[in-house]
Amino acid sequence: MLRRIAFGIVIVFLAVLAMLFTALNQQRFDVDVALAKIEVSSGLALLIAFSAGLLAGAFARARWVAELLAERGRLRHALRLAEGRLGATQDAAGAAAAPVVAPLDAR
Numbered sequence: 001m002l003r004r005i006a007f008g009i010v011i012v013f014l015a016v017l018a019m020l021f022t023a024l025n026q027q028r029f030d031v032d033v034a035l036a037k038i039e040v041s042s043g044l045a046l047l048i049a050f051s052a053g054l055l056a057g058a059f060a061r062a063r064w065v066a067e068l069l070a071e072r073g074r075l076r077h078a079l080r081l082a083e084g085r086l087g088a089t090q091d092a093a094g095a096a097a098a099p100v101v102a103p104l105d106a107r
Contacts (some may be wrong), residue, residue: 018047 021026040048 022047 010088020051025041025046027042028039029042029045031038031040032043
């Protein structure tokens, strides 16, 4: 619960900083985007570029995390197969599948 509140406070603080940054950088210039020419303030242009880079990094990291999760699933599957083979080998050899535990003294 406290994490969510702290996260909300940080988001609000960053939004206020972004608005302040945009308000303090009012120089205007033209940005030529493929089919259109748009006039924006320098603060807004920098915030858009920063946000685009942040999103690109998040998508790249998300792809990496997805690959790790897939690898973890493959490893778990391989572990289950190996444990199954080990259990079948022990049963075939006549060994106990579960270890024998001696009872504790009742005092």
